[in-house]
Protein backbone atom coordinates (compact mmCIF):
# COMPACT_ATOMS: atom_id res chain seq x y z
CA UNK A 1 0.00 0.00 0.00
CA UNK A 2 1.30 3.45 -0.83
CA UNK A 3 1.61 5.51 2.28
CA UNK A 4 2.20 9.19 1.90
CA UNK A 5 2.93 11.63 4.67
CA UNK A 6 2.88 15.32 4.73
CA UNK A 7 1.48 16.97 1.69
CA UNK A 8 2.67 20.36 2.76
CA UNK A 9 0.76 22.57 0.40
CA UNK A 10 -2.01 21.70 -1.97
CA UNK A 11 -0.18 22.84 -5.03
CA UNK A 12 -1.09 21.60 -8.45
CA UNK A 13 2.24 20.64 -9.83
CA UNK A 14 2.63 21.12 -13.54
CA UNK A 15 5.50 18.72 -13.85
CA UNK A 16 5.96 15.27 -15.18
CA UNK A 17 5.50 12.54 -12.64
CA UNK A 18 8.64 11.28 -10.99
CA UNK A 19 8.07 7.88 -12.59
CA UNK A 20 8.54 9.21 -16.09
CA UNK A 21 11.01 12.08 -15.77
CA UNK A 22 14.53 11.19 -16.88
CA UNK A 23 17.24 11.49 -14.28
CA UNK A 24 19.69 14.36 -14.50
CA UNK A 25 21.89 12.96 -11.77
CA UNK A 26 21.93 9.72 -9.78
CA UNK A 27 24.36 9.56 -6.90
CA UNK A 28 24.90 8.48 -3.32
CA UNK A 29 25.73 10.64 -0.35
CA UNK A 30 27.29 9.40 2.87
CA UNK A 31 25.92 11.11 5.95
CA UNK A 32 26.19 10.11 9.62
CA UNK A 33 24.63 6.65 9.95
CA UNK A 34 23.29 6.39 6.42
CA UNK A 35 23.75 6.35 2.71
CA UNK A 36 21.28 8.41 0.74
CA UNK A 37 20.49 7.26 -2.79
CA UNK A 38 19.68 10.52 -4.53
CA UNK A 39 18.04 10.99 -7.92
CA UNK A 40 17.69 14.52 -9.27
CA UNK A 41 15.19 14.50 -12.12
CA UNK A 42 15.11 16.65 -15.23
CA UNK A 43 14.92 19.48 -16.06
CA UNK A 44 17.97 20.85 -14.27
CA UNK A 45 21.48 21.74 -15.41
CA UNK A 46 24.54 19.86 -14.14
CA UNK A 47 25.69 22.67 -11.87
CA UNK A 48 22.32 23.04 -10.18
CA UNK A 49 21.97 19.27 -9.76
CA UNK A 50 25.33 19.13 -7.99
CA UNK A 51 24.33 22.05 -5.78
CA UNK A 52 21.09 20.30 -4.88
CA UNK A 53 22.98 17.17 -3.84
CA UNK A 54 25.22 19.24 -1.57
CA UNK A 55 22.13 20.86 -0.04
CA UNK A 56 20.48 17.46 0.51
CA UNK A 57 23.61 16.23 2.26
CA UNK A 58 23.34 19.22 4.57
CA UNK A 59 19.59 18.96 5.17
CA UNK A 60 19.74 15.23 5.93
CA UNK A 61 22.69 15.78 8.25
CA UNK A 62 20.48 18.20 10.20
CA UNK A 63 18.41 15.21 11.29
CA UNK A 64 21.49 13.41 12.60
CA UNK A 65 21.69 16.23 15.15
CA UNK A 66 18.84 14.59 17.08
CA UNK A 67 20.81 11.52 18.20
CA UNK A 68 23.98 11.31 16.17
CA UNK A 69 22.87 9.46 13.08
CA UNK A 70 20.22 9.54 10.36
CA UNK A 71 17.23 7.35 11.32
CA UNK A 72 17.18 5.12 8.22
CA UNK A 73 20.54 3.78 7.03
CA UNK A 74 19.26 3.36 3.47
CA UNK A 75 16.95 6.08 2.23
CA UNK A 76 15.99 7.06 -1.28
CA UNK A 77 15.58 10.74 -2.12
CA UNK A 78 13.89 11.94 -5.30
CA UNK A 79 14.27 15.58 -6.29
CA UNK A 80 11.74 16.84 -8.80
CA UNK A 81 12.55 20.28 -10.23
CA UNK A 82 9.60 22.50 -10.88
CA UNK A 83 9.19 26.18 -11.48
CA UNK A 84 5.53 26.39 -12.35
CA UNK A 85 2.69 25.70 -9.95
CA UNK A 86 -0.61 27.27 -9.16
CA UNK A 87 0.36 28.86 -5.84
CA UNK A 88 2.91 28.63 -3.07
CA UNK A 89 5.58 29.65 -5.54
CA UNK A 90 7.85 31.56 -3.19
CA UNK A 91 9.33 28.62 -1.34
CA UNK A 92 12.44 26.94 -2.75
CA UNK A 93 10.84 23.63 -1.69
CA UNK A 94 7.09 24.08 -2.05
CA UNK A 95 6.16 20.44 -1.59
CA UNK A 96 7.56 17.34 0.03
CA UNK A 97 6.40 13.96 1.23
CA UNK A 98 7.56 10.63 2.55
CA UNK A 99 6.50 7.55 0.63
CA UNK A 100 6.61 4.17 2.31
CA UNK A 101 5.61 1.70 -0.35
CA UNK A 102 8.98 0.02 -0.90
CA UNK A 103 11.38 1.12 1.77
CA UNK A 104 11.36 4.79 2.69
CA UNK A 105 11.56 7.41 -0.02
CA UNK A 106 11.57 11.16 0.47
CA UNK A 107 10.27 13.18 -2.46
CA UNK A 108 11.06 16.87 -2.65
CA UNK A 109 9.77 19.26 -5.28
CA UNK A 110 12.18 22.13 -5.71
CA UNK A 111 12.04 25.49 -7.43
CA UNK A 112 15.24 25.49 -9.46
CA UNK A 113 14.85 29.19 -10.22
CA UNK A 114 15.74 30.00 -6.62
CA UNK A 115 19.42 30.45 -5.72
CA UNK A 116 20.87 27.50 -3.85
CA UNK A 117 21.58 29.69 -0.80
CA UNK A 118 17.85 29.98 -0.21
CA UNK A 119 17.46 26.22 0.12
CA UNK A 120 19.63 26.03 3.23
CA UNK A 121 17.27 28.26 5.21
CA UNK A 122 14.14 26.37 4.11
CA UNK A 123 12.68 23.91 6.61
CA UNK A 124 10.80 21.58 4.26
CA UNK A 125 13.54 18.99 3.72
CA UNK A 126 14.41 18.91 7.42
CA UNK A 127 10.72 18.38 8.20
CA UNK A 128 10.41 15.52 5.72
CA UNK A 129 13.60 13.81 6.85
CA UNK A 130 12.45 14.20 10.47
CA UNK A 131 9.43 12.03 9.66
CA UNK A 132 11.82 9.09 9.40
CA UNK A 133 12.43 9.27 13.17
CA UNK A 134 8.96 7.76 13.65
CA UNK A 135 7.22 4.82 11.97
CA UNK A 136 4.13 5.38 9.86
CA UNK A 137 1.29 6.42 12.20
CA UNK A 138 -2.38 5.75 11.49
CA UNK A 139 -4.52 8.62 10.26
CA UNK A 140 -6.42 9.13 13.55
CA UNK A 141 -3.15 9.92 15.28
CA UNK A 142 -1.54 11.81 12.39
CA UNK A 143 -0.98 14.79 14.70
CA UNK A 144 1.88 12.80 16.25
CA UNK A 145 3.82 12.31 13.02
CA UNK A 146 3.18 15.84 11.72
CA UNK A 147 3.71 17.37 15.13
CA UNK A 148 6.99 15.69 15.94
CA UNK A 149 8.32 16.63 12.49
CA UNK A 150 7.16 20.23 13.01
CA UNK A 151 8.87 20.37 16.41
CA UNK A 152 12.10 18.92 15.08
CA UNK A 153 12.19 21.04 11.92
CA UNK A 154 12.68 24.06 14.18
CA UNK A 155 14.89 22.42 16.79
CA UNK A 156 17.18 20.91 14.14
CA UNK A 157 17.39 24.06 12.01
CA UNK A 158 18.51 25.80 15.20
CA UNK A 159 21.08 23.13 16.05
CA UNK A 160 22.45 23.30 12.50
CA UNK A 161 22.83 27.07 12.76
CA UNK A 162 20.24 27.96 10.11
CA UNK A 163 18.01 29.60 12.72
CA UNK A 164 19.16 31.56 15.74
CA UNK A 165 17.81 30.28 19.05
CA UNK A 166 15.39 33.19 19.17
CA UNK A 167 14.17 32.54 15.62
CA UNK A 168 13.51 28.89 16.36
CA UNK A 169 11.54 29.64 19.54
CA UNK A 170 9.59 32.37 17.76
CA UNK A 171 8.62 29.97 15.01
CA UNK A 172 7.58 27.35 17.55
CA UNK A 173 5.60 29.90 19.56
CA UNK A 174 3.90 31.23 16.43
CA UNK A 175 3.03 27.69 15.40
CA UNK A 176 1.52 26.90 18.78
CA UNK A 177 -0.61 30.04 18.54
CA UNK A 178 -1.82 29.10 15.05
CA UNK A 179 -2.63 25.64 16.34
CA UNK A 180 -4.45 26.98 19.39
CA UNK A 181 -6.71 29.10 17.19
CA UNK A 182 -7.41 26.29 14.73
CA UNK A 183 -10.60 24.30 15.30
CA UNK A 184 -10.64 24.67 19.11
CA UNK A 185 -13.83 22.63 19.28
CA UNK A 186 -12.02 19.50 18.11
CA UNK A 187 -9.81 17.10 19.99
CA UNK A 188 -6.44 16.20 18.51
CA UNK A 189 -7.74 12.86 17.25
CA UNK A 190 -10.86 14.48 15.81
CA UNK A 191 -8.72 17.07 14.03
CA UNK A 192 -6.60 14.33 12.50
CA UNK A 193 -9.71 12.53 11.32
CA UNK A 194 -11.05 15.77 9.82
CA UNK A 195 -7.89 15.95 7.74
CA UNK A 196 -5.30 18.56 6.83
CA UNK A 197 -7.65 20.50 4.57
CA UNK A 198 -9.95 21.22 7.50
CA UNK A 199 -7.61 21.31 10.48
CA UNK A 200 -4.06 21.67 9.20
CA UNK A 201 -2.68 23.96 11.89
CA UNK A 202 -4.29 22.01 14.71
CA UNK A 203 -2.82 18.76 13.42
CA UNK A 204 0.70 20.08 12.90
CA UNK A 205 1.08 22.22 16.00
CA UNK A 206 -0.81 20.21 18.61
CA UNK A 207 1.58 17.35 18.00
CA UNK A 208 4.53 19.73 18.18
CA UNK A 209 3.19 20.98 21.52
CA UNK A 210 3.06 17.41 22.83
CA UNK A 211 6.64 16.87 21.66
CA UNK A 212 7.80 19.98 23.52
CA UNK A 213 5.92 19.07 26.70
CA UNK A 214 7.37 15.56 26.67
CA UNK A 215 10.89 16.83 25.95
CA UNK A 216 10.84 19.41 28.74
CA UNK A 217 9.36 16.97 31.25
CA UNK A 218 11.94 14.30 30.46
CA UNK A 219 14.88 16.71 30.65
CA UNK A 220 13.70 18.43 33.81
CA UNK A 221 13.00 15.37 35.91
CA UNK A 222 16.17 13.53 34.86
CA UNK A 223 18.61 16.42 34.98
CA UNK A 224 19.24 15.93 31.28
CA UNK A 225 19.81 12.16 31.19
CA UNK A 226 16.48 11.70 29.46
CA UNK A 227 15.14 13.65 26.49
CA UNK A 228 12.98 13.24 23.43
CA UNK A 229 16.19 12.82 21.44
CA UNK A 230 17.24 9.89 23.64
CA UNK A 231 13.81 8.22 23.52
CA UNK A 232 13.79 8.46 19.71
CA UNK A 233 17.34 7.11 19.63
CA UNK A 234 16.09 4.02 21.51
CA UNK A 235 13.07 3.76 19.21
CA UNK A 236 15.31 3.73 16.15
CA UNK A 237 17.54 1.03 17.64
CA UNK A 238 14.61 -1.17 18.49
CA UNK A 239 12.10 -0.66 15.77
CA UNK A 240 13.08 1.41 12.73
CA UNK A 241 12.67 1.40 9.84
CA UNK A 242 9.29 -0.25 10.29
CA UNK A 243 7.18 -1.54 7.41
CA UNK A 244 3.83 -1.46 9.20
CA UNK A 245 1.37 1.09 10.50
CA UNK A 246 1.53 1.97 14.20
CA UNK A 247 -1.17 3.50 16.35
CA UNK A 248 -0.38 6.54 18.47
CA UNK A 249 -0.87 4.71 21.78
CA UNK A 250 1.35 1.89 20.55
CA UNK A 251 4.11 4.35 19.70
CA UNK A 252 3.73 6.32 22.91
CA UNK A 253 3.73 3.12 25.02
CA UNK A 254 6.92 2.04 23.28
CA UNK A 255 8.55 5.43 23.93
CA UNK A 256 7.48 5.18 27.59
CA UNK A 257 9.25 1.83 27.82
CA UNK A 258 12.56 3.64 27.24
CA UNK A 259 12.18 6.13 30.10
CA UNK A 260 11.99 5.77 33.86
CA UNK A 261 8.42 6.94 34.34
CA UNK A 262 5.79 7.23 31.60
CA UNK A 263 5.53 10.65 29.98
CA UNK A 264 4.02 10.02 26.57
CA UNK A 265 0.89 8.04 27.40
CA UNK A 266 -0.07 10.42 30.23
CA UNK A 267 0.09 13.27 27.68
CA UNK A 268 -1.96 11.19 25.25
CA UNK A 269 -4.62 10.46 27.86
CA UNK A 270 -4.73 14.11 28.87
CA UNK A 271 -4.98 15.69 25.44
CA UNK A 272 -5.71 13.32 22.54
CA UNK A 273 -9.46 13.08 22.98
CA UNK A 274 -10.10 16.46 24.58
CA UNK A 275 -11.19 19.59 22.73
CA UNK A 276 -8.75 22.47 22.77
CA UNK A 277 -4.98 22.70 22.53
CA UNK A 278 -2.18 21.39 24.77
CA UNK A 279 -1.28 24.05 27.32
CA UNK A 280 2.25 25.09 26.40
CA UNK A 281 2.18 28.59 27.92
CA UNK A 282 3.52 27.53 31.36
CA UNK A 283 6.35 25.55 29.77
CA UNK A 284 7.34 28.43 27.48
CA UNK A 285 7.26 30.81 30.43
CA UNK A 286 9.50 28.55 32.51
CA UNK A 287 11.83 28.11 29.51
CA UNK A 288 12.13 31.90 29.35
CA UNK A 289 10.58 32.35 25.92
CA UNK A 290 8.91 35.76 25.74
CA UNK A 291 7.29 36.97 22.54
CA UNK A 292 7.44 40.69 21.87
CA UNK A 293 5.75 41.44 18.58
CA UNK A 294 7.83 39.97 15.79
CA UNK A 295 10.71 38.76 17.95
CA UNK A 296 11.32 36.34 20.78
CA UNK A 297 13.32 37.34 23.84
CA UNK A 298 15.05 34.50 25.63
CA UNK A 299 15.50 35.20 29.34
CA UNK A 300 18.82 33.98 30.68
CA UNK A 301 17.49 34.01 34.25
CA UNK A 302 14.54 31.75 33.44
CA UNK A 303 13.96 28.67 35.60
CA UNK A 304 14.51 26.28 32.67
CA UNK A 305 16.95 28.36 30.58
CA UNK A 306 19.47 25.53 30.55
CA UNK A 307 16.87 23.11 29.23
CA UNK A 308 15.89 25.63 26.55
CA UNK A 309 19.53 25.92 25.49
CA UNK A 310 19.95 22.14 25.52
CA UNK A 311 16.97 21.77 23.19
CA UNK A 312 18.30 24.54 20.92
CA UNK A 313 21.86 23.22 20.79
CA UNK A 314 21.36 19.48 21.14
CA UNK A 315 23.47 19.01 24.24
CA UNK A 316 22.58 17.83 27.71
CA UNK A 317 21.94 20.75 30.01
Ligand SMILES: [Zn+2]
Pocket residue numbers: 005006007127128131145146149
Ligand atom coordinates in the same frame (compact mmCIF):
# COMPACT_ATOMS: atom_id res chain seq x y z
ZN1 LIG B 1 5.01 16.31 7.52
